[in-house]
Amino acid sequence: MQYHINKTLTFFLLLTFSATTFATQQNPTPAQVKALQQQALNSDLSYQLVESLTVEIGPRLPGTVADIKTVEWSEKQLKRLGFDKVYREPVTIPVWKRGDAKASITAPFPQNIVVTALGGSVATPKEGIEAEIVRFDSIEQVEQASAAEIEGKIVFIDPITERHRTGKGYGKVVGARSKGAVESAKKGAVAVVIRSIGTDSDRFAHTGMMRYADDVVRIPAAAMSVPDAELVNAMLKRDLPVKIKLHMTPAHKGEGTSYNVIGEITGSQYPDEIVLLGAHHDSWDEGTGALDDGAGMGIVMATGAIIKKSGIQPKRTLRVVLYAAEEIGLIGAKAYVEAHKAELDKHKFALESDFGAGYIWRFDTRVNDSALPAMQKIADALAPLGIERGHNEASGGPDVSMLPNYGVPVVSLQQDGSDYFDYHHTPNDTLDKIDPVKMKQNTAAWVTFAILAAAVDTPLRPIPPKE
Numbered sequence: 001m002q003y004h005i006n007k008t009l010t011f012f013l014l015l016t017f018s019a020t021t022f023a024t025q026q027n028p029t030p031a032q033v034k035a036l037q038q039q040a041l042n043s044d045l046s047y048q049l050v051e052s053l054t055v056e057i058g059p060r061l062p063g064t065v066a067d068i069k070t071v072e073w074s075e076k077q078l079k080r081l082g083f084d085k086v087y088r089e090p091v092t093i094p095v096w097k098r099g100d101a102k103a104s105i106t107a108p109f110p111q112n113i114v115v116t117a118l119g120g121s122v123a124t125p126k127e128g129i130e131a132e133i134v135r136f137d138s139i140e141q142v143e144q145a146s147a148a149e150i151e152g153k154i155v156f157i158d159p160i161t162e163r164h165r166t167g168k169g170y171g172k173v174v175g176a177r178s179k180g181a182v183e184s185a186k187k188g189a190v191a192v193v194i195r196s197i198g199t200d201s202d203r204f205a206h207t208g209m210m211r212y213a214d215d216v217v218r219i220p221a222a223a224m225s226v227p228d229a230e231l232v233n234a235m236l237k238r239d240l241p242v243k244i245k246l247h248m249t250p251a252h253k254g255e256g257t258s259y260n261v262i263g264e265i266t267g268s269q270y271p272d273e274i275v276l277l278g279a280h281h282d283s284w285d286e287g288t289g290a291l292d293d294g295a296g297m298g299i300v301m302a303t304g305a306i307i308k309k310s311g312i313q314p315k316r317t318l319r320v321v322l323y324a325a326e327e328i329g330l331i332g333a334k335a336y337v338e339a340h341k342a343e344l345d346k347h348k349f350a351l352e353s354d355f356g357a358g359y360i361w362r363f364d365t366r367v368n369d370s371a372l373p374a375m376q377k378i379a380d381a382l383a384p385l386g387i388e389r390g391h392n393e394a395s396g397g398p399d400v401s402m403l404p405n406y407g408v409p410v411v412s413l414q415q416d417g418s419d420y421f422d423y424h425h426t427p428n429d430t431l432d433k434i435d436p437v438k439m440k441q442n443t444a445a446w447v448t449f450a451i452l453a454a455a456v457d458t459p460l461r462p463i464p465p466k467e
């Protein structure tokens with residue numbers, strides 16, 4: 001009997017206790033949000049994480065030893081930071097080794113130029129390839145050219161990347177990199193060399209992924225630095241044939257396994273509903289992948305950690321996903337969709353940090369129009385950080401870009417990427433390019449969004465169709 005009374009009492013006490021904590025936990029008050037924002041502004045955790053990653057591991061090309069070290073590092077950090085659940089999911093990846101890349105102008109005025117192999121390119125024959133170049137402004141011009149202009153030549157595609165805060169100049173010209181080899185080979189080219197897709201004038205070439213087609217001959221593909229593209233143009237102005245010799249030794253090494261690494265802060269009220277905070281853990285191999293995407297990893301990991309440490313439990317689960325193999329074709333992202341298809345309808349929001357470590361300046365969404373007032377409340381909480389409310393056509397970021405096809409609402413915390421394409425995919429993507437102060441503001445925006453997003457009860461679906 002005594003035992004029974006105690007048990008009942010305990011039950012009521014527990015009920016009262018959980019009701020109290022519930023009330024404070026499920027709807028963070030403006031004061032709590034403000035305090036959390038301040039904690040993030042005072043914390044250098046996101047910077048410390050990218051520092052550790054770039055110093056202790058460095059470049060993280062999928063399929064390398066460093067790739068697996070990164071998976072282990074990520075799990076260890078997520079556990080240390082107090083995430084409730086930490087796990088990995090396998091991803092089958094193609095393995096490609098860079099090898100060497102050398103090039104020179106052999107006529108009319110011999111000079112060496114700085115090049116890099118584009119990701120996925122085949123090698124040249126051992127003795128290299130030497131041929132006259134034919135220049136085009138853009139991939140569209142190559143598509144329109146006749147085979148007679150191109151056959152037997154090295155195609156030189158020379159598009160200029162415009163600098164813009166949103167990075168929109170990149171999308172206009174990146175087709176030269178991704179499609180250059182296929183379009184040139186269709187017309188009989190022996191190789192393709194593009195002006196680097198980048199806004200700098202450093203003598204570094206920008207790498208990045210290119211693609212082949214099954215029914216088109218695979219020709220070597222490289223990028224030259226912007227100053228070298230200028231040099232080639234100056235020679236072309238002299239109306240003499242310009243010849244380039246290209247020598248590259250990349251190799252395809254079959255398939256390997258990498259992992260998406262996931263860390264969760266469990267939701268207090270709807271633990272099976274998810275706010276997905278993404279970044280990718282692989283990088284190109286020439287720099288140390290500080291901006292792309294070590295910064296994003298630091299930001300999303302710190303977001304979860306700062307919220308966990310605050311004691312304010314998010315109402316829905318915060319799921320930090322560190323994607324594998326983004327650079328070589330969103331491979332981890334596709335694997336995530338396959339593995340989680342059954343619960344994509346439980347994804348409340350998804351967003352990715354993959355554009356460096358600059359200031360967040362705009363908050364974009366893609367949600368049902370009826371949820372716009374709820375989004376405005378989040379925008380109001382972001383406003384003290386200097387962030388403006390943007391549009392309702394957000395893409396969410398590369399690794400979450402396929403989720404809207406499954407109805408998942410996405411958000412973009414737009415960061416200032418004015419100088420992002422100065423360093424992107426070059427040896428110059430290193431830690432010193434990150435401003436720790438800007439990164440604090442960036443992380444504070446993520447923390448603010450995450451805690452409020454997890455508490456949004458308004459239905460966000462169906463999302464508006466893509467314009």
Ligand SMILES: [Zn+2]
Binds near residue numbers: 292
């Ligand atoms: Zn990236």
